Amino acid sequence: MAKLKLQINGEETEVEAKEAALLLDVLREGLGLTGTKRGCETSHCGACTILLDGMAVHSCVVLAARCEGKEITTVEGLSEGGDLNRLQRLFLKHGALQCGYCTPGMLMAATALLRRNPRPSLEETKIGLDGNLCRCTGYTGIFDAIQAYAQDGGK
Amino acid sequence: MKFQGNLLIARPIEKVWEFLWDIEKLSKCIPGCQAVKTVKERERYELSVKDSVGPITVQLELLADVKKLEPLKRIEIVMQGKDKAGGVRQTMVLALASRENDTQVDFETDVNVFGRLGTLGYPFVKKKAEAVIKEFGDNVKGAIEKNS
Amino acid sequence: MIERKLIRPDSMAEALGQREQYGKDAMPIAGGQSLLVLLRNKLIDPKVLIDLERLGELRGVQRQADGMSVGPMTTIYDLLSSPEVRAAAPLLSQAASKVGSTAIRNLGTIGGNLCHNEPGADLPPALLALDAVVELRSRKATRKVPLREFFRGYFETVVTPDELLYAIEIPTLPGGASAVYLKHAISAEDLAIAGVAVVLIPDEQHSRKAREIRIGLGGVASVPLRASKAESAVRGAVLNDVAIREAGEIAASEADPMTDPHASAEYRRKMVKVLVRRAILGAIEQSERNGHGKA
Numbered sequence: 001m002a003k004l005k006l007q008i009n010g011e012e013t014e015v016e017a018k019e020a021a022l023l024l025d026v027l028r029e030g031l032g033l034t035g036t037k038r039g040c041e042t043s044h045c046g047a048c049t050i051l052l053d054g055m056a057v058h059s060c061v062v063l064a065a066r067c068e069g070k071e072i073t074t075v076e077g078l079s080e081g082g083d084l085n086r087l088q089r090l091f092l093k094h095g096a097l098q099c100g101y102c103t104p105g106m107l108m109a110a111t112a113l114l115r116r117n118p119r120p121s122l123e124e125t126k127i128g129l130d131g132n133l134c135r136c137t138g139y140t141g142i143f144d145a146i147q148a149y150a151q152d153g154g155k
Numbered sequence: 156m157k158f159q160g161n162l163l164i165a166r167p168i169e170k171v172w173e174f175l176w177d178i179e180k181l182s183k184c185i186p187g188c189q190a191v192k193t194v195k196e197r198e199r200y201e202l203s204v205k206d207s208v209g210p211i212t213v214q215l216e217l218l219a220d221v222k223k224l225e226p227l228k229r230i231e232i233v234m235q236g237k238d239k240a241g242g243v244r245q246t247m248v249l250a251l252a253s254r255e256n257d258t259q260v261d262f263e264t265d266v267n268v269f270g271r272l273g274t275l276g277y278p279f280v281k282k283k284a285e286a287v288i289k290e291f292g293d294n295v296k297g298a299i300e301k302n303s
Numbered sequence: 304m305i306e307r308k309l310i311r312p313d314s315m316a317e318a319l320g321q322r323e324q325y326g327k328d329a330m331p332i333a334g335g336q337s338l339l340v341l342l343r344n345k346l347i348d349p350k351v352l353i354d355l356e357r358l359g360e361l362r363g364v365q366r367q368a369d370g371m372s373v374g375p376m377t378t379i380y381d382l383l384s385s386p387e388v389r390a391a392a393p394l395l396s397q398a399a400s401k402v403g404s405t406a407i408r409n410l411g412t413i414g415g416n417l418c419h420n421e422p423g424a425d426l427p428p429a430l431l432a433l434d435a436v437v438e439l440r441s442r443k444a445t446r447k448v449p450l451r452e453f454f455r456g457y458f459e460t461v462v463t464p465d466e467l468l469y470a471i472e473i474p475t476l477p478g479g480a481s482a483v484y485l486k487h488a489i490s491a492e493d494l495a496i497a498g499v500a501v502v503l504i505p506d507e508q509h510s511r512k513a514r515e516i517r518i519g520l521g522g523v524a525s526v527p528l529r530a531s532k533a534e535s536a537v538r539g540a541v542l543n544d545v546a547i548r549e550a551g552e553i554a555a556s557e558a559d560p561m562t563d564p565h566a567s568a569e570y571r572r573k574m575v576k577v578l579v580r581r582a583i584l585g586a587i588e589q590s591e592r593n594g595h596g597k598a
Contacts, residue, residue, distance in 0.1 A: 131404025209458035
């Protein structure tokens with residue numbers, strides 16, 4: 001076991017975990033941050049997507065120990081003062097979720113995409129979300145929400 | 156995954172039949188077999204099999220049930236077991252026939268792999284299953300022909 | 304139950320010492336995007352993981368006299384963002400863009416992709432067609448292995464338990480060469496059902512005549528391979544429809560694919576035929592667009 005010092009959503013947290021623990025498990029079981037979901041556990045579905053130093057990563061295949069000294073952002077960190085942020089509100093407006101299970105991952109992947117590329121084309125949006133699977137929506141609502149965000153220059 | 160094949164063993168059918176039920180000798184022919192236990196003679200056996208390819212190791216605890224037994228003619232077995240990453244279920248039919256002083260053994264086997272072992276490890280498992288079945292056949296033939 | 308150890312060397316010397324010390328009890332971890340899937344799902348159970356992340360000297364792209372040296376810890380995203388790679392080895396950029404998904408490309412590494420050697424990986428056929436050479440180091444020795452001799456079988460390479468992959472050397476293609484990587488898969492994140500990399504070095508006078516052609520195949524045998532018989536068959540020949548079709552057919556016969564839940568062996572063979580043909584046509588078109596060898 002080891003004590004990990006992690007920077008999550010702007011706050012420093014200490015948590016005890018096994019040396020080779022995976023970030024997803026530490027977030028959910030170690031810290032009770034259950035917004036990040038456990039899906040396929042084989043790095044395909046993207047339900048576990050979080051941002052590591054602003055990059056989208058699948059937390060089910062990230063060693064928690066490697067995250068010390070880096071910035072972790074989870075879906076819990078998106079809301080602004082307890083309110084949904086603009087991207088989240090656009091997701092609601094454009095029907096980008098039904099069961100909601102893929103949604104945290106989709107939001108994180110979209111956030112990472114928009115940071116790298118504030119005005120992605122539809123094709124670039126699809127590539128940015130190529131590691132996130134949705135069984136409900138057929139993706140169009142999700143792409144619409146992201147395109148809407150990009151069109152208004154992210155304001 | 157279905158495999159089939161045959162062996163021609165240069166020994167009479169009685170000797171081959173006898174060998175197949177000599178669990179001590181037979182288990183030595185199974186690649187990776189670490190232990191075998193007779194639960195009920197000619198009905199149920201327990202086996203421990205370990206094998207690896209590259210970084211992947213498989214450790215299976217198997218239960219073999221004899222479903223059908225026609226003396227000197229036919230054996231049908233079902234083997235089931237678990238590994239940390241999944242499970243295996245294998246059916247095997249062995250048919251024996253005399254060819255003068257030799258014995259022809261025809262086998263048909265169906266191997267099903269479940270769980271992550273079956274999905275993530277598929278290419279490894281398939282190649283290994285093929286290789287293991289072939290090696291088993293070669294070992295059995297070699298062991299019987301070396302004796303008596 | 305003994306807890307798995309994670310050790311994090313700060314230098315190559317330390318890491319190689321640890322490789323020697325632990326041998327088969329330890330596995331090195333690069334990006335972890337493939338390894339941790341196996342670990343998480345209990346297909347592997349190493350007592351020790353040797354984390355290569357702190358070995359900065361293993362990450363980066365360096366221009367060399369006759370080519371490029373790429374560190375094994377260079378991420379796929381690094382490759383895609385590197386102007387050197389785009390200029391000196393655009394085939395590698397093409398293949399890199401097809402690896403996994405955005406998240407996997409962010410952390411996955413070129414070294415991990417090679418050493419993990421899962422059938423259907425994208426970088427190996429491209430690197431084979433580029434005649435890459437890898438440098439392996441142990442505490443006692445250094446050796447260079449042409450990539451064509453690097454892959455041994457499913458998930459197996461020639462790297463010994465005391466070695467680490469140190470560098471991947473990619474010679475620059477001669478001027479006028481064109482290259483195409485094509486991947487057939489059902490969805491974006493999948494491994495290739497068949498992956499084909501073609502490098503075409505055309506005759507100086509005639510863009511449709513192949514001075515040299517290299518065909519790398521992935522996902523269609525127990526190891527990534529070069530379709531050397533197909534290459535010999537069209538070397539020096541005019542790449543008309545007959546020749547291109549022949550190249551595809553011979554390449555398909557050199558494949559030894561498996562039937563698995565994603566595709567049957569026959570389908571994979573057929574895809575080799577189709578993709579080799581399309582890749583050669585693509586390479587010819589690229590060559591002509593670049594203004595090379597227009598008769």
